[in-house]
Amino acid sequence: MKLRQNVRHFAFKQALTAPVVGDKVTEKLVDLHVRVFGEKADEDRREEREPHMEAFFDCTFDTYVSALNAGFTEAEAREITHIQANFDFYNHGWTEMMEFPVDELEEHYERYEKFFETHGITIEKPLGDFENREIPEAPTTLEKLDDPDHPHAEGGFADDVYVEDDEGEIHRGGADPEESSA
Numbered sequence: 001m002k003l004r005q006n007v008r009h010f011a012f013k014q015a016l017t018a019p020v021v022g023d024k025v026t027e028k029l030v031d032l033h034v035r036v037f038g039e040k041a042d043e044d045r046r047e048e049r050e051p052h053m054e055a056f057f058d059c060t061f062d063t064y065v066s067a068l069n070a071g072f073t074e075a076e077a078r079e080i081t082h083i084q085a086n087f088d089f090y091n092h093g094w095t096e097m098m099e100f101p102v103d104e105l106e107e108h109y110e111r112y113e114k115f116f117e118t119h120g121i122t123i124e125k126p127l128g129d130f131e132n133r134e135i136p137e138a139p140t141t142l143e144k145l146d147d148p149d150h151p152h153a154e155g156g157f158a159d160d161v162y163v164e165d166d167e168g169e170i171h172r173g174g175a176d177p178e179e180s181s182a
Helices: 007-016 021-040 043-069 074-092 102-111 113-118
Strands: 002-004 162-164 170-172
Touching (some): 002 074, 021 043, 043 074
Antiparallel strands (some): 162 170
16 A cells, blocks of 8 residues: 655654553544545545544554554554555445555455454454444445445555655655654
8 A cells, every 4th residue: 555654654653652642642633534534535425424434543543553562664554554444445335435446455454464363353344353432333335336436546556565755755665764854
């Protein structure tokens, strides 16, 4: 999957793993993700999906911290959470919100299969053991799976994590914080 990465991502990583401020940062990042992905949704569907996305994204921040603790890089940990979100979008038929094409779901799962299996994460149950709160139901558009349209998806990045820096350069595997601040 292709992600953006810059110094802010490393600052968020530090804040999310810090005592006291972690919860506040999570709140702000959940709001950001609901807005960003909500803007990718069909306009007449945004509002009905927001409560679901808010609760879902809140759970993924526990996944992110767990992935970091398991030794994954910042970009890999973030990618894992984005893959979870794309599994959820797929399960709801929200193909217009997906970041990679439907036909790459299995490849993305397999790259992190050991981590996913350890935590009960599957394509059908994308939060696995990280579902630590009730996730409100949201209407599906499963008919979109018959002929998926994903205007925000970028295919061809299923074999590794790829990050785009502030200059638009794409790097395989991410960057160290020192490289990002240069």
